Amino acid sequence: MAQSRREFLKRTAALSAASYIGMNLPYRKQNAALAADADSWHRGSCRLCGTGCRVELGVKNGKAVALRGVKDARTNFGYLCMKGMHFWKCMGHPDRLRTPLYRESKKDKFREISWEKALDIAAEKFADSVKKYGNDSVAYYGSGQALTEETYLFQKVFRGGLQTNNVEGNPRLCMASAVGGYLTSFGADEPIGGYADIEKAHCFFIIGSNTAEAHPVLFRRIMRRKLDNKDVKIINADPRISQTSRIADLHLQFDPGTDLALLNAMANVIIEEKLYDEKFLESYVTCKKGKKETVSFEEFKKFVADYTPEKAAAICRGNMTPDKIRQTARWFAGSKGTLSLWTMGINQRKRGVWANNLIHNLHILTGQLLTPGADSLSLTGQPNACGGVREGGGLCHILPGHRLVAKEKLRNQVEDAWGIPHGRIPPKPGYHTMALFSAVNEGKIKALWVNCTSPMQSLPNVDLYSKGMRREDVFMICSDIFPTLTTEAANLVLPAAFHFEKTGVYGCTERRSQLTLKAVNAPDGAMPEVWIVREWAKKLAEKMDDPVISKCVEPFEGLEPDFALPKAIWDEYSQKLTSGRDNDLRGATYTVLQKMPDGVQWPAPTEAYALTGGTVKKFVRGMDPLADTHAKDDKPYQFYGHAHDDGKLWLWLREQADPEEIPDKDYPFYLSTGRIVDHWHTMSMTGRIPELLRANPYAFVEVNPRDAAKLGIKPGDMVEVESRRGKNFLPAKVYEGPTEGMVFVYWHDQHPDRLINMVTKDGYDPGSKEPEFKICACRVKRISGPKPLKPYIV
Amino acid sequence: MPIGGFIVNAVPEDLEVAVAFLTAIPEVEIHGHDKGGNIVLVIDAPDSEHMQRVVKKINDCASVLTVGLTYLNVEDEADTIPAGADVTGIFHGGPASGSAG
Numbered sequence: 001m002a003q004s005r006r007e008f009l010k011r012t013a014a015l016s017a018a019s020y021i022g023m024n025l026p027y028r029k030q031n032a033a034l035a036a037d038a039d040s041w042h043r044g045s046c047r048l049c050g051t052g053c054r055v056e057l058g059v060k061n062g063k064a065v066a067l068r069g070v071k072d073a074r075t076n077f078g079y080l081c082m083k084g085m086h087f088w089k090c091m092g093h094p095d096r097l098r099t100p101l102y103r104e105s106k107k108d109k110f111r112e113i114s115w116e117k118a119l120d121i122a123a124e125k126f127a128d129s130v131k132k133y134g135n136d137s138v139a140y141y142g143s144g145q146a147l148t149e150e151t152y153l154f155q156k157v158f159r160g161g162l163q164t165n166n167v168e169g170n171p172r173l174c175m176a177s178a179v180g181g182y183l184t185s186f187g188a189d190e191p192i193g194g195y196a197d198i199e200k201a202h203c204f205f206i207i208g209s210n211t212a213e214a215h216p217v218l219f220r221r222i223m224r225r226k227l228d229n230k231d232v233k234i235i236n237a238d239p240r241i242s243q244t245s246r247i248a249d250l251h252l253q254f255d256p257g258t259d260l261a262l263l264n265a266m267a268n269v270i271i272e273e274k275l276y277d278e279k280f281l282e283s284y285v286t287c288k289k290g291k292k293e294t295v296s297f298e299e300f301k302k303f304v305a306d307y308t309p310e311k312a313a314a315i316c317r318g319n320m321t322p323d324k325i326r327q328t329a330r331w332f333a334g335s336k337g338t339l340s341l342w343t344m345g346i347n348q349r350k351r352g353v354w355a356n357n358l359i360h361n362l363h364i365l366t367g368q369l370l371t372p373g374a375d376s377l378s379l380t381g382q383p384n385a386c387g388g389v390r391e392g393g394g395l396c397h398i399l400p401g402h403r404l405v406a407k408e409k410l411r412n413q414v415e416d417a418w419g420i421p422h423g424r425i426p427p428k429p430g431y432h433t434m435a436l437f438s439a440v441n442e443g444k445i446k447a448l449w450v451n452c453t454s455p456m457q458s459l460p461n462v463d464l465y466s467k468g469m470r471r472e473d474v475f476m477i478c479s480d481i482f483p484t485l486t487t488e489a490a491n492l493v494l495p496a497a498f499h500f501e502k503t504g505v506y507g508c509t510e511r512r513s514q515l516t517l518k519a520v521n522a523p524d525g526a527m528p529e530v531w532i533v534r535e536w537a538k539k540l541a542e543k544m545d546d547p548v549i550s551k552c553v554e555p556f557e558g559l560e561p562d563f564a565l566p567k568a569i570w571d572e573y574s575q576k577l578t579s580g581r582d583n584d585l586r587g588a589t590y591t592v593l594q595k596m597p598d599g600v601q602w603p604a605p606t607e608a609y610a611l612t613g614g615t616v617k618k619f620v621r622g623m624d625p626l627a628d629t630h631a632k633d634d635k636p637y638q639f640y641g642h643a644h645d646d647g648k649l650w651l652w653l654r655e656q657a658d659p660e661e662i663p664d665k666d667y668p669f670y671l672s673t674g675r676i677v678d679h680w681h682t683m684s685m686t687g688r689i690p691e692l693l694r695a696n697p698y699a700f701v702e703v704n705p706r707d708a709a710k711l712g713i714k715p716g717d718m719v720e721v722e723s724r725r726g727k728n729f730l731p732a733k734v735y736e737g738p739t740e741g742m743v744f745v746y747w748h749d750q751h752p753d754r755l756i757n758m759v760t761k762d763g764y765d766p767g768s769k770e771p772e773f774k775i776c777a778c779r780v781k782r783i784s785g786p787k788p789l790k791p792y793i794v
Numbered sequence: 795m796p797i798g799g800f801i802v803n804a805v806p807e808d809l810e811v812a813v814a815f816l817t818a819i820p821e822v823e824i825h826g827h828d829k830g831g832n833i834v835l836v837i838d839a840p841d842s843e844h845m846q847r848v849v850k851k852i853n854d855c856a857s858v859l860t861v862g863l864t865y866l867n868v869e870d871e872a873d874t875i876p877a878g879a880d881v882t883g884i885f886h887g888g889p890a891s892g893s894a895g
């Protein structure tokens with residue numbers, strides 16, 4: 001590259017960075033003669049986490065050549081992380097799947113087939129299964145990374161066409177407990193506030209989240225807030241000291257699974273020291289022992305009185321002291337705006353819903369809700385777990401628009417919107433994820449479609465649940481962009497288009513829907529999923545001789561797949577299925593989404609309103625249009641969520657509850673698992689990007705130095721981590737991260753020796769059905785000194 | 795040969811230390827800084843992997859809180875996306891994470 005052009009690009013880079021902080025650089029004007037750094041810039045969302053950062057992809061000669069943050073986006077204000085910077089490399093990557101692959105028997109080798117043939121086979125196998133074994137012998141297992149249009153169309157064809165609610169998705173593994181928590185505490189799913197509270201908060205309570213590594217751009221905002229305001233307090237509560245603890249004023253370290261006691265003890269201190277908001281409680285709150293069992297506030301007080309800071313500190317152990325608990329409660333209650341943030345450390349638990357409830361309890365008690373800087377905000381892991389799966393009907397018990405399958409009236413609304421007969425959607429919810437893969441194991445599911453996810457790696461106790469997917473009598477389709485451990489077990493592999501190679505909407509953590517437009521062509525042979533589903537459904541209708549299946553895709557017939565097709569699907573979903581629902585997206589049309597740098601926060605019933613950005617705070621009159629239309633009285637807050645018919649927030653009496661498995665003499669350590677900054681989930685994308693792979697080529701086990709000394713483990717030694725389910729052999733990192741008595745393993749590695757889900761436990765929350773990835777018992781043993789390792793990516 | 799624009803957040807009290815640290819890195823050009831600890835810099839590296847290493851190095855500096863990318867040009871690399879990397883080797887148990895941006 002010519003030197004003058006390099007200088008031009010460097011100045012462009014510096015100007016871009018400086019503009020974010022309002023800094024003037026001496027060379028404002030760029031020399032136009034040097035030509036732009038890209039032919040065109042295409043706005044969209046980052047593919048790699050739930051933060052929803054907005055990016056612009058620079059394209060030159062049909063190829064991605066540059067990436068920049070979108071400065072006006074209220075998600076990231078232009079900032080990106082290193083993982084986000086590299087995702088474009090999946091486009092045009094030599095490993096991309098480019099042709100449908102098929103094999104009759106899983107013992108055979110795959111052979112390349114045409115799309116025509118592939119869709120024929122897919123339709124025939126699903127039709128055969130339904131005819132022979134019934135509607136519930138087929139299932140869809142999707143992803144929080146699929147576009148909303150994709151999830152919506154898949155579930156439409158499965159529910160309305162194939163008449164089964166066996167529609168599930170991997171958000172069950174990460175978000176289901178947050179859904180359960182929001183519904184049972186606030187009466188409606190998804191947070192009341194959002195990221196805008198970060199810049200207004202005075203106290204951050206970060207629990208069960210390594211925000212610095214899992215949501216680095218949000219972490220930057222939190223950190224900036226603290227740097228700019230010295231009075232801001234940050235409390236990090238986690239069994240493990242992580243990058244996030246770097247900026248904490250107080251780090252509470254405790255034994256895994258004991259934090260329900262901590263949260264109850266904080267409630268106790270808040271009551272003892274009269275730090276609660278009596279007026280707020282009187283106006284808006286009901287105390288609950290069970291869904292149908294209402295109790296008085298006096299009873300609630302009595303219940304938490306048992307959780308003295310002394311008792312909780314003894315349960316929690318680690319570095320917990322009664323004084324730290326008191327301090328935390330005082331900061332939480334006394335600040336001018338407290339924002340709680342959490343992710344999988346709270347959700348992936350045997351009592352994940354309860355843990356969510358107990359965080360919400362603290363906000364309800366103190367009235368730290370609905371005002372600037374105050375919110376109880378569950379951070380999403382995947383870019384479209386909220387938008388596509390929670391809102392679009394991607395779980396077995398919910399239909400689009402936060403409707404419950406079990407309610408006839410709501411099923412009928414959906415059937416009417418689709419123009420199909422009443423009764424077509426079955427009344428019984430389908431299998432939740434763990435039940436689904438148990439049913440696959442038992443041979444009850446005969447045809448399974450896995451889209452954009454890899455359950456052969458991501459399920460807990462994965463050896464057990466992989467068995468069914470390997471069965472000869474289970475026909476499995478995988479649609480994906482790269483080979484994965486799951487495509488390896490499939491009969492039919494369908495090559496899909498990647499992000500920016502197709503058009504569609506992602507809905508991130510904060511009720512925000514954002515559009516990504518197609519910017520580059522997919523590799524020849526790879527197709528957008530919406531096209532795949534439509535074409536498959538047409539063949540299915542023929543083979544089943546069922547006009548209702550045709551009806552499901554009729555509105556989309558003949559539309560080109562890059563824009564017109566996803567737009568028509570979004571129009572149907574947003575206009576017909578979210579009307580009158582709390583996630584009202586009628587104003588968030590493609591036209592509006594194309595205009596907005598950062599999309600729209602629902603509810604947004606009209607285009608004019610959506611063009612203001614939508615609703616920053618739900619339930620607040622004057623800020624949320626639905627709070628006005630649903631208002632029952634003059635109060636400023638209106639809790640219109642469909643799950644609470646009393647229109648109140650619910651304060652829950654929830655006991656400390658042990659994890660399903662706790663260490664004993666045979667398995668004396670806690671094992672916890674999580675995500676590393678450079679990798680995304682099962683590494684099928686990030687493991688193919690050399691920069692990211694080299695940064696972290698293998699999973700490793702983190703061991704506390706005191707435990708390492710006891711076990712004779714030195715840094716880099718090979719260590720066996722074994723549970724009642726399986727074992728891993730991993731190199732050790734010895735450092736003051738996990739609390740004593742706990743080891744921590746990253747879960748991205750595909751190598752059978754280092755695939756930690758062979759060790760994790762498949763216990764799950766009885767309410768949310770989310771598995772307890774975060775806690776099980778294991779034993780740890782040194783095997784040898786350091787050994788050379790090879791990365792493994794299928 | 796990628797070119798990246800970054801905002802580094804330094805602990806405001808340690809701004810001078812951070813600037814000195816960054817000035818000593820050959821791939822880094824500092825284009826400005828302010829009292830709040832914001833430093834505007836450009837990294838010009840032979841390849842993305844090299845850039846990643848530089849970012850990691852900056853992030854490991856005790857005076858630096860975060861490294862935020864705002865712009866990246868990769869036009870030289872766009873044509874040659876490699877299939878994978880041979881990273882067989884020994885894990886020494888040192889800090890392997892922490893390139894949070």
Ligand code: SF4
Nearest residue numbers: 046048049053081084
């Ligand atoms: S924080 Fe998440 S969404 Fe933002 S750039 Fe990084 S990976 Fe992408």
